[in-house]
Amino acid sequence: MSGRKKTLLKVIILGDSGVGKTSLMQQFVNNKFSHQYKATIGADFLTKEISIDGNKQVTLQIWDTAGQERFQSLGVAFYRGADCCVLCYDVTNEKSLNNLTSWKDEFLVQSNVSNPQDFPFIIIGNKIDVDEAKKIPSLQKKLQNITNNQLGGLNYPVFETSAKDGINVEAAFEVIAKMALQQEELNDANGNDVSDDYNDAINIHLESESSGCAC
Amino acid sequence: MNVDIIEPFNRIHFTGSPRVSAVHYYHNRLFMGFNNGDLQVYSSLTSQSQKPLYPAAKTLKTLKSFNDIKFLFHDNSQSQQFELDSAFSNLSQDSSAIDSIKCIPISNESNKTILVITTAECVRAYELIGSHINLVQELDDTKSCSDCLYTEYDEHRLFLVGTKKKLIAFKIVNKTRNILIFQKVKEISLKDRVKTIALIPGSGSKILLSLASDFVIVDIAKDFSIIALAIDDPTLYNFNHSTSFSYFGLSSSGPAAWTIKLSEDKLLLVKDTQCVEYTISSQVIRPSAIKLTAVPIFVDFIEPMYIMVVYGKRIEIVDYVNGDRIQIFNHQINSNSIYACHEDRTIFLGSGSDILQFNVLEYKKQIEQYLNISGKGSSLGNIKDPNNDLRIIGLDKAISLVSKLDTKCPFFYNKEVSNEKKKYLELRDLYKSKAVLLFESYSKYHESLVDICSDWMIAYPDVLELFPDFLNGDSKIRSVLSNDADETKSIRSTHNVVKRVSKEDIQTLRFATTAESGTENEADRRTMSSRATSPQKVPNRLQGYAKSQNMRKFSKAVNNLIIYLTDQRRIHMSFLNGDNIQWKGIEISPLDIYPNLSKEDLKNKLHQAATTIDTSLFLCYFHTKPMLLGPLLRLPNNHCNASVVNECLMSNIHNHVQQRELQQPNFIKELLDFYFTRGLHKDALEMLYRLSHNDEEEETHSNDDDNAFDDFLKGPDLTIQYLKKMTNQDLDLVFQFSYWVIVEETDFHRSVEKIRLIFMNDSYECENYDNFKVLNYFTQVLKNDAFGIIYLEWLNFESDLVDHLSRKKTLGKFHTKLCLLYLKQLKEVKDEYDLDSFTKIEYYVKLYNFLGSTSLYEPWTVLKSIPTTEDKFLRFTIFIYKRLGEHDKSIDVLFNQLNDLDAAMQYCCDIYQLPNSQNIGEQLLHKLLEDLLMNYHENVESIEKLLTLQGSKMSILRVMTALPNSFPLHRLEKFLTSHMRGSQETLHDARIASQLYKVGSIKLQDRIWKIQSQEYPIASGKQLCTICNKRLGYSVFSVGKDNQIVHYGCAQRALKPARGSSP
Structure with a gap:
């Protein structure tokens, strides 16, 4: 059973401040929810081991980030090696929905991924437990506008969740894990490693072309 | 490597037979003990104004004897660096040699020094006052003393003496103010001979004793308890065990041992030729990198990273971190009887009748030497290994030196920034040199750009300098602004293969990669094969191979440059937000990275820096990773230069062949996204206008798809897409640039379609437009009321804005405007139609239905616009009068002016059926009757019709009174019959009601009786x-x-x- 090795998948959660990124992570990993809002400083991560399709064990390393502007000082190293990116918005906050594109673009630039067009993203609309009256008017239409925009659009799976009541959280993370695993396998196949300074062992003698023998 | 860390400085020569047997330097005074028990004290000049005579290091190899070496030093008899203060004879009292001299720092008086002088027989304490010396005490049981140590613990002054297998502790107390006494407080027996005594830094009370066979820790605080120092590492077995010679007693003096403090947490333990490092905090002992070739005579530490090892013929300065020999100085004394001491920056070696003084070079000079060395580190090893390059090794040594220097070191003193910051900035400069070297000479791009440049925040101009100009944002901006088309300036000859890459090389490589994918045709293949058989075959292939290698390197370098630039843009964003950043524990401001910037112009310069960085990143993406252009250009905080972006992205806009061959997509949408994100709407729309109206570049493609795409580019669709995203703030621009889109469309329906796309979509932006302005644009600027009507119809009936407008109470105004526009349109065509067909035209029907269904318009405004003299418009007034409650006028219009009795009757009926309007309706019917009766004879049938159809709503009494007597009774039959039937029905209903009331009354009475019967008598x-x-x-x-x-x-x-x- 050589395929039984454990895989570590790096998942990054992005989104505006207060949309519930930390709560989603806490609900998924620890089945806990706190009503108290506490801003995340920098970044923090939790891990959870899950099984995909009943036979593949993976460890999700979920990175929660600070949505607040003043904490956005994470360097490129933080984003490096990400296998999936979760874009979060709050179903009661229209601005957080409109900012999803910026979060996606920011991620792509910072992470410098090799396949920006196919990189797995997932959208999560959190806080669906709130009153209907408080939700963004014509949410579906606006969401569709954002996701269907041809260029810079977010044509990705969308989940509506409630970290408070634990609605749809497991399902969303299951899809995240599957997408991340695919990306990880793709990365493994391409063997892309930005730090391969030392793979130049061959052909070094061809460098000195000016003095090279022309016979 | 032979870098000078110490340099020869001064030499003192004695005449006569006594030989030097001990040297000690303390507070600018040199103490010398001689083998006949004499002591001489010299004082040095405070300012060492003399420069060293030391020649270049390379020539030292030729100096093979001590006589040659002597000339490297100033002769003290001439230089007078030291002058004899005082001389004391036979302090050992038996003319035996003085073995060691130490000073104890316990005297408060400046002219009094406490000296401890060791001889073979005992240890004696003296006080040196001026030119006099007094014996304080001869310490008991101190024969064969090997080492001694002064320490203070818990306000006690302790003097520890190691003699043979004993450690004796003396407490120093003041008998009187001037008289000291050494009281023996403890004598500890040890299992082996004591070699050295050293204080463990940081502990205060712990002493490390080096014994002949092992090491023990003595804790003064715990009543001199002894703990053996465990050495677990099997490779150090010999270090902790006595040699066979000592075991059999063949070696009486060995082994030689030293305990040297490297830092507050680290000690170097030397035993003969073996060295180990002892980490105090973790109590870990591990082998040191220092390898000694022979048993040294003297070993000591020179700040910040060197170990000085004195041998019989030479001095070696070794880097303690990796054991590298930094300097070898052949002093050629050629004796094992060398006595040395080292304090601060001065080293003395005494042997025979000479004392040699060495000075440690200033750090600045050391660094300069490190940076100036070059060549190969060793003849062995790979030419491409940077660890074999002396430039890299020198840089690493300089970095290591600066890293280890304490921030309090005068080397870092400066007026501008803190010492800590200065240290990091110095290190940054060194790392920059290393990064450039690694990049240019060794193609270590990740190490250079990410590990060093990014981590050490090397300024971007230095990094971009390593790359060709077409990736350098700054050069590109300058070339675009100066319209300098030829960017390929002569590239200076450089080892840097990345710098030599040109844009053409990239395209060629892309083309080759594409061709490899199997798209080349047979002809190409044939050409290739004919080329392959040519005599140039081998060099060509080699060149091509080398080029592809270079391109591989280029692509790797650019990939790492992208990582560097991404990090730089994050840092510059913080700077632009007015924040400093935390870096390696210190706060870095923009002025630290760009020291040449003035504070006044800082913001502006930072903007320029951000522009260069973002533009460079853009260029990297453009040439190597075009799929990331979109994400970068859409970022709201990107500072890419608009001209460069435009030039690059528009460069191949119509060249579809190139796009296919080089797998470059068309970037027009990315370009528009960029303009939009940056708010450069006018530029974007002007560009689209030019694209659409510039006929010069007109060329047809053989491919239909290409032509279709060009048509798309030249058409208005892109402009419409762009305009759709604009907000109310830019409404004027929307008007300005939608003009050509609408006006140039000749087909009305297609114009309407475009108008709908721009002004009547359900986007958030569109819903926020100032509707009055938009309407005004249609009617006043485009002068097309039809567009205005379409817009108002959308606004009033279709859009989601109705609620919003009615809350703002502006909906009525738009209703009124729509009525007026309808009327205007109808007035324009009124003469073209007769009355009947006029009522069938679209606007008539729409207005008629609209007036009938809405009540929000302003009635007087609309009424004033209706030409009441024209029958074609009169019907519209009915709705107005109805709203105004002037029903009589309505009846007048319908019956008297339009002669439409049916409509008049229907009107009355409608009013009658309105809630609370029964009376009004009845009155109107009677008025209609009266109007009919005016021309009684002609209207008999009409009266009959009225009474038949609406008579039930009228008062029979009033009707009968109003009708003239001559009115034919038979015409009233239906009216009267229906009235009669109505009356009978009323009567019948009343009777039923009466009976029902009676039943109810009885039922109620019954209930009362039942309740009354429930009494309790x-x-x-x-x-x-x-x-x-x-x-x-x-x-x-x-x-x-x-x-x-x-x-x-x-x-x-x-x-x-x-x-x-x-x-």
């Missing part, structure tokens, strides 16, 4: 209570369960147990 006060069987009397009564009258109290008591038992 009491015959008299003598009636008995059924519970207590007592007379009821006049107390309060209640009704019991069996409907009997009982006392209230009894009833309550009867209830209680029942309540108590209830579950």
Whole structure:
């Protein structure tokens, strides 16, 4: 059973401040929810081991980030090696929905991924437990506008969740894990490693072309 | 490597037979002990103004004897660096040699020094006052002393002496103010001979004793308890065990041992030729990188990273971190009787009748030497290994030196920034040199750009300098602004293969990669094969191979540059937000990275820096990773230069062949996204206008798809897409640039389609437009009321804005405007139609229905616009009069002016059926009757019709009164019959109601009787209570369960147990 090795998948959660990124992570990993809002400083991560399709064990390393502007000082190293990116918005906050594109673009630039067009993203609309009256008017239409925009659009799976009541959280993370695993396998196949300074062992003698023998 | 860390400086030569046997330097005074027991004290000049005579290091190899070496030093007899203060003879009292001299720092007086002088027989303490010396005390049992140590612990002054297998502790106390006494407080027996005594830094009370066979820690605080220092590492087995010679007693003096403090947490333990490092905090001992070739004579530490090892013929300066020999100085004394001391920056070697003084070079000079060395580190090893390059090794040494220097070191003193910051900035400069070297000479791009440049925040101009100009944002901006098309300036000859890459090389490589994918045709293949057989075959292939290698390197370098630039843009964003950033524990401001910037112009320069960085990143993406252009250009905080972006992205806009061959997509949408994100709407729209109206580049493609795409580019679709995203703030621009889109469209329906796309979509932006301005644009600028009508119809009936407008109370205004526009349109065409067909035209029907369905318009405004003299428009007035409550006028218009009795009757009927308007309706019907009666004879039939159809709503009495007597009765038949029937029905209904009331009355009476029958009669006060069987009397009564009258109290008591038992 050589395929039984454990895989570590790096998942990054992005989104505006207060949309519930930390709560989603806490609900998924620890089945806990706190009503108290506490801003995340920098970044923090939790891990959870899950099984995909009943036979593949993976460890999700979920990175929660600070949505607040003043904490956005994470360097490129933080984003490096990400296998999936979760874009979060709050179903009661229209601005957080409109900012999803910026979060996606920011991620792509910072992470410098090799396949920006196919990189797995997932959208999560959190806080669906709130009153209907408080939700963004014509949410579906606006969401569709954002996701269907041809260029810079977010044509990705969308989940509506409630970290408070634990609605749809497991399902969303299951899809995240599957997408991340695919990306990880793709990365493994391409063997892309930005730090391969030392793979130049061959052909070094061809460098000195000016003095090279022309016979 | 031979870098000078110490340099020869001065030499003192003695005449006569005594030989030097001990040297000690303390507070600018040199103490010398001689083998006949004499002591001489020299004082040095405070300013060492003399420069060293030291020649270049390379020539030292030729100096093979001590006589040659002597000339490297100043002769003290001439230089007078030291002058004899005082000389004391035979301090050992038996003319035996002085073995060691130490000073104890306990005297408060400047002219008094406490000296401890060791001889073979004992240890003696002296006080040196001026030119006099007094014996303080001869310490008991101190024969064969190997080492001694002064320390202070818990306000006690202790002097520890190691003699043979004993450690003796003396407490130094003041007998009087001037007289000291050494009181023996402890004598500890040890299992082996004591070699050295050293204080463990940081502990205060712990002493490390080096014994002949092992090491022990003595804790003064715990009554001199002894703990053996465990050395677990099997490779260090010999270090901790006595050699076989000592075991058999063949070696009486060995082994030689030193305990040297490297830092506050680290000691170097030397035993003969073996060295180990002892980490105090973790109590870990591990082998040191230092390898000694022979048993040294003297070993000591030179700040910040060197170990000085003195041998019989030479001095070696070794880097303690990796054991590299930094300097070898052949002093050629050629003796094992060398006595050395080292304090601060001065080293003395004494042997025979000479004392040699060396000075440690300033750090600055050391670094300069490190940076100036070059060549190969060793003849062996790979030419491409940077660890074999002396430039890299020198840089690493300089970095290591600066890293280890304490921030309090004068080397970092400066006026501008803190010492800590200065240290990091110095290190940054060194790392920059290393990064450039690694990049240019060794193609270590990740190490250079990410590990060093990014981590050490090397300024971007230095990094971009390593790359070709077409990736350098700054150069590109300058070339675009100066319209300098030829960017390929002569590239200076450089080892840097990345710098030599040109744009053409990238395209060629892309083309080759694409061709490799199997798209080349047969002809190409044939050409290739013919080329392959040519005599140039081998060099060509080699060149091509080398080029592809270079391109591989280029692509790797650019990938790492992208990582560097991404990090730089994050840092510059913080700077632009007015924040400093935390870097390696210190706060870095923009001025630290760009020291040449002035504070006044900082913001502006930072913007320029951000522009260069973002533009460079853009260029990297453009040439190597075009799929990331979109994400970068859409970022709201990107500072890419608009001209460069435009030039690059528009460069191949019509060249579809190139796009296919080089796998470059068309970037027009990315370009528009960029303009939009940056708010450069006017530029974007002007560019689209030019694209659409510039006929010069007109060329047809053989491919239909290409032509279709060009048509798309030249068409208005892109402009419409762009305009759709613009907000109310830019409404003027929307008007300005939608003009050509609408006006140039000749087909009305297609124009409307475009107008709908721009002004009548359900986007958030569109819904926020100033609707009055938009309407005004259609009617006043485009002068097309039809567009205005379409817009108002959308606004009033289709859009989601109705609620919003009605809340703002502006909906009525738009309703009015729509009415007026309809009327205007109708007035324009009124003469083209007769009355009948006029009422069938679209706008008539729309206005008629609109007036009938809405009541929000302003009636007087609309009424004023209706030409009441024209029958074609008169019907519209009915709706106005109806809203104004002037129904008589409506009847007038309908009956008298339009002669439409049916409409008049329907109008009356409508009013009659309105809530609370029955009377008005009735009055209107009677008015209509009166109007009919005016021309009674002609209107008999109409009157009959009125009475037949609407008579039931009229008062029969008034009708009969109004009708003239001559009115034919038979024409009233239907009217009267229906009235009669109506009256009878009313009567019938009244009778039924009467009967029903009677039934109800009886039912109610029955109920009253039933209630009355439920009474509880009491015959008299003598009636008995059924519970207590007592007379009821006049107390309060209640009704019991069996409907009997009982006392209230009894009833309550009867209830209680029942309540108590209830579950």
